[in-house]
Amino acid sequence: MVAKTAYNVAVLGATGAVGRRILDQLAQSTIPVGEVKALASARSAGQKISFKDQELTVEEATEDSFAGVDIVLASAGGSTSKALAPAAVKAGAVVVDNSSYWRMNDQVPLVVPEVNAAALKDHQGIIANPNCSTTQLVMALDPVYREFGLNQVIISTYQAASGAGKAAMDEVLAEAQARLLGDDMAELAHVLPVKGDKKHFPLAFNLLPQIDVFEEEGYTHEEYKMIHETKKIILGDKNAKAIKVTGTAVRVPVMIGHGESVYIDTGDEKVTTDQIRQAIGAVDNVIIEDDPATQTYPQPLLAEGKRETFVGRIRPDLENPGAFHLWVVSDNLLKGAAWNTVEIAQTLVEMDLVRVPADSTFA
Amino acid sequence: MVAKTAYNVAVLGATGAVGRRILDQLAQSTIPVGEVKALASARSAGQKISFKDQELTVEEATEDSFAGVDIVLASAGGSTSKALAPAAVKAGAVVVDNSSYWRMNDQVPLVVPEVNAAALKDHQGIIANPNCSTTQLVMALDPVYREFGLNQVIISTYQAASGAGKAAMDEVLAEAQARLLGDDMAELAHVLPVKGDKKHFPLAFNLLPQIDVFEEEGYTHEEYKMIHETKKIILGDKNAKAIKVTGTAVRVPVMIGHGESVYIDTGDEKVTTDQIRQAIGAVDNVIIEDDPATQTYPQPLLAEGKRETFVGRIRPDLENPGAFHLWVVSDNLLKGAAWNTVEIAQTLVEMDLVRVPADSTFA
CATH class of the missing domain: 3.30.360.10 (Dihydrodipicolinate Reductase; domain 2)
Structure with missing residues (x-):
């Protein structure tokens, strides 16, 4: 399998303080980014949000939002991540989640790339970003x-x-x-x-x-x-x-x-x-x-x-x-949240790990 | 020796944030207060400052300021306390000092009344108030x-x-x-x-x-x-x-x-x-x-x-x-400074220890 030349990315919770910074950090990352989707709650749908020189229209996040998406960067709270992360994995996307919901799950690597990037190797489609502190x-x-x-x-x-x-x-x-x-x-x-x-x-x-x-x-x-x-x-x-x-x-x-x-x-x-x-x-x-x-x-x-x-x-x-x-x-908001989330994704790209295993626990 | 019915008190550094609070706490203490002197640097001399219903005129603090004073409550910084505390003791006053200068001196009790009031018994005329933290x-x-x-x-x-x-x-x-x-x-x-x-x-x-x-x-x-x-x-x-x-x-x-x-x-x-x-x-x-x-x-x-x-x-x-x-x-500013200073004086009064020993190290 050859590494992709571009990855389609969905940012879940794109309108929050961390979500906006995720888009910003993504733009500055080394990830070859293809299409970008900004997802949020129904309340925020229709808002405009910028990514590089594009203007994205925020879409409501549902279980059907992830077709064609390679990487989901999620910062939408525990209940949303609980509900939507498995749907994203089933659709073939790898989820890097900033909520606390998945962090202590035995099947979910909890990663700070400088410390334990090796833990990414066994991921099942969901990787958790640690608490800021x-x-x-x-x-x-x-x-x-x-x-x-x-x-x-x-x-x-x-x-x-x-x-x-x-x-x-x-x-x-x-x-x-x-x-x-x-x-x-x-x-x-x-x-x-x-x-x-x-x-x-x-x-x-x-x-x-x-x-x-x-x-x-x-x-x-x-x-x-x-x-x-x-x-x-x-x-x-x-x-x-x-x-x-x-x-x-x-x-x-x-x-x-x-x-x-x-x-x-x-x-x-x-x-x-x-x-x-x-x-x-x-x-x-x-x-x-x-x-x-x-x-x-x-x-x-x-x-x-x-x-x-x-x-x-x-x-x-x-x-x-x-x-x-x-x-x-x-x-x-950066190393404690947005940047570490994007950095995990960047590390997944570098390690050529942006794929959901066929036998994933979550798929 | 019979306990005095009233104690003359000098507040050294009376115009500072802590000095003003010392006057305030003194007014609220159980110490039977006689005359009160407000002492400060030459720069502040002449200022008016209130104590209960009196208006005090701030006087410049010198070695000659302590005649007739029973208790000095000092919050004027280390160099002033170094210079003036022994002069006050020689004049027969007991000094409760809020600076750091005397605190670690073996001849100076360092006192929080609730903790080690007993250490007051051996005082030589100078008692130190600890650092606020x-x-x-x-x-x-x-x-x-x-x-x-x-x-x-x-x-x-x-x-x-x-x-x-x-x-x-x-x-x-x-x-x-x-x-x-x-x-x-x-x-x-x-x-x-x-x-x-x-x-x-x-x-x-x-x-x-x-x-x-x-x-x-x-x-x-x-x-x-x-x-x-x-x-x-x-x-x-x-x-x-x-x-x-x-x-x-x-x-x-x-x-x-x-x-x-x-x-x-x-x-x-x-x-x-x-x-x-x-x-x-x-x-x-x-x-x-x-x-x-x-x-x-x-x-x-x-x-x-x-x-x-x-x-x-x-x-x-x-x-x-x-x-x-x-x-x-x-x-x-209170338990960490002004109140603990006044509380030490109040405890000295209660324990009938407002006197300089004849053989004081500092007299």
């Missing part, structure tokens, strides 16, 4: 795990409003404006911390230690996603050695760009800070910003609009040899 | 240490702009306004992250993982303060059992109220989350806000203007029995 985290953790081992990882996140969508961003800006005018912010909170939850609180000039709904043991769903997805990506299926992963997810009044304060314990007293810095810096698309003398460290404002993951504040726990602190920042 | 932290750590032990503490802070003073708060508000108008924020940054450092970056809608200047090993001075002060307060001088303490300090675009994501390892697998919650909740002036079912957790906006320390998101590390997460929030 997980993607940038594993970019830094994986090389440490491979080279030195990892006993324990403890994460505190500083997550931007855009992780909760455009409505959350607009809400924070409206709250900030109210605060500057001396008006009450409380009545403006309708989306954050979680759209469907009972209570809403202002995020502007505030911190909300709740991302997604609460689950058992006092953890939020975001915290569980980060823990479980990190293990799936780094450990893969074959490696039995466990890593303890735990953490706290906090929403902060930043528009774009997640920060993560990460504590890693390699369990190896001989590992030096320079070795950790070199190992992480050797990962493709990781940029080390780490020079106290020039006040160089990752910041969300500096990471916005970039595809890379930025790592700094790398330093040892002075009382626990072999353990280190990292500060990791990335654009949560 | 330390004060709220030890309110939560101390009961855990006393009841269950503590092997390790790992902290990630989310610190408000007001910790860097009023100019930093104004700067963030100006940046936020510029961002809302679509203007460039970068040229507005002159104070943060650190007033005297070479580079300045916007904090509005951003995160700055630098608080205070960098020291050796890639740590900031703020991080070292948090580590060393926490140990001095919790361990005291008598207790030999070490606690490993480490962390990362990050400035966030919040006006007032520090958040702290705290990981504690008791090393005791049998300790339950309920025991941790009860132990911390039993501390005076700690309020547990911890109910996922009602989305109840500490937030800076809810803590602003309050003296208490708020603790929530208390939950176990599911893979490391005996280890737990906490989320701690407090008003950094």
Whole structure:
């Protein structure tokens, strides 16, 4: 079988903040793109949206939308992905899905190309894009795990409003404006911390230690996603050695760009800070910003609009040899969502894996 | 010796954000206050400032300012405290100092009254108020240490702009306004992250993982303060059992109220989350806000203007029995500065310790 010269691509959820960025990243990718379809809910059908110099008309996404499509890039929420991804696979398309629905499915590779592109080889037609807080985290953790081992990882996140969508961003800006005018912010909170939850609180000039709904043991769903997805990506299926992963997810009044304060314990007293810095810096698309003398460290404002993951504040726990602190920042809408989704597709093209296996679980 | 019926109080640095709050908290304290002097630099002399229904005229602080003063509440920076605290002690006044200058001095108790009021007994005329990020932290750590032990503490802070003073708060508000108008924020940054450092970056809608200047090993001075002060307060001088303490300090675009994501390892697998919650909740002036079912957790906006320390998101590390997460929030200008300073003085009055020992190191 010869690699195609052009791939027809459908973007599902094309009108959302991530969907628009997927079209943008697709245009900048090395994928030889044939026809492009913009799919969304019936509500958005008929809207115009641009791709390169074309104007696309948004079509309603149905089970019949995928004839002739080679790659589906989906960012339309869990219930839509649950319903439509198998239909797309049955129609012969490979789906790269940005929702959480398929991520922990044993038949679905969960992929950050710089970390575990090899997991793509066994795909059954659906590949999952990890949660934004997980993607940038594993970019830094994986090389440490491979080279030195990892006993324990403890994460505190500083997550931007855009992780909760455009409505959350607009809400924070409206709250900030109210605060500057001396008006009450409380009545403006309708989306954050979680759209469907009972209570809403202002995020502007505030911190909300709740991302997604609460689950058992006092953890939020975001915290569980980060823990479980990190293990799936780094450990893969074959490696039995466990890593303890735990953490706290906090929403902060930043528009774009997640920060993560990460504590890693390699369990190896001989590992030096320079070795950790070199190992992480050797990962493709990781940029080390780490020079106290020039006040160089990752910041969300500096990471916005970039595809890379930025790592700094790398330093040892002075009382626990072999353990280190990292500060990791990335654009949560790009590496955390749109770009990683397109990058998975680009990697599938490079590896000539844009095909649904005949015996696919999902077909 | 009989306790005085009224104490003459001098507030040093009375015109600053913390100094004004010290006067306010002093007015609300149970200290029987006699005369009050407002002291500041020559630049501020002559300004009027209110205390209860009095109007005070700010006087220049000199070595001769302390005759007849019983208590000095100082919040004027390290170099002023270095120069003037011994002069005040020589004049017979007890100094409660909010700067970092005296904190690690072996002859100076470093006190959070709910935690280690007993350390006041041996004071030599100078008592230090801890760094804001330390004060709220030890309110939560101390009961855990006393009841269950503590092997390790790992902290990630989310610190408000007001910790860097009023100019930093104004700067963030100006940046936020510029961002809302679509203007460039970068040229507005002159104070943060650190007033005297070479580079300045916007904090509005951003995160700055630098608080205070960098020291050796890639740590900031703020991080070292948090580590060393926490140990001095919790361990005291008598207790030999070490606690490993480490962390990362990050400035966030919040006006007032520090958040702290705290990981504690008791090393005791049998300790339950309920025991941790009860132990911390039993501390005076700690309020547990911890109910996922009602989305109840500490937030800076809810803590602003309050003296208490708020603790929530208390939950176990599911893979490391005996280890737990906490989320701690407090008003950094009150419990983190002005109120704790006044509370120390109030405790000195209650314990009848407002006197300089005849053989004081500092007299």
